[in-house]
Amino acid sequence: MRIVFRSENLAEAHRVRGLLEAHGIAALVENELLSSLRGSIPLDLTTIPVVRIADEARADEAERLIAAEASPKDGPPWRCGECGTMHEAAFTSCWKCGAHRSG
Numbered sequence: 001m002r003i004v005f006r007s008e009n010l011a012e013a014h015r016v017r018g019l020l021e022a023h024g025i026a027a028l029v030e031n032e033l034l035s036s037l038r039g040s041i042p043l044d045l046t047t048i049p050v051v052r053i054a055d056e057a058r059a060d061e062a063e064r065l066i067a068a069e070a071s072p073k074d075g076p077p078w079r080c081g082e083c084g085t086m087h088e089a090a091f092t093s094c095w096k097c098g099a100h101r102s103g
Helices: 010-022 056-070
Strands: 002-006 027-030 050-053
Touching: 002 010, 002 056, 010 027, 010 050, 010 056, 050 056
Parallel strands: none
Antiparallel strands: 002 050, 027 050
């Protein structure tokens, strides 16, 4: 299993896991419980939340998806196809229902 993402923010790690799974890449978040001990133990590369994928052949694809999600987007606002909520161009998934932007 290969680590494709690290973050001190557990919610961000879960967001990335959701992004990958939405693209058919099975992923899991590790070190969830350790992150809850923040302040009691040092956070370092062995204790922060990480996202791992099992299919190492898709690691490059996963890293490209993560990078694309993180880069700011210019353009017009968009409407979520699932719930109809409006979003600025920089958002790639709906804050209300979690659906990913299509197109």
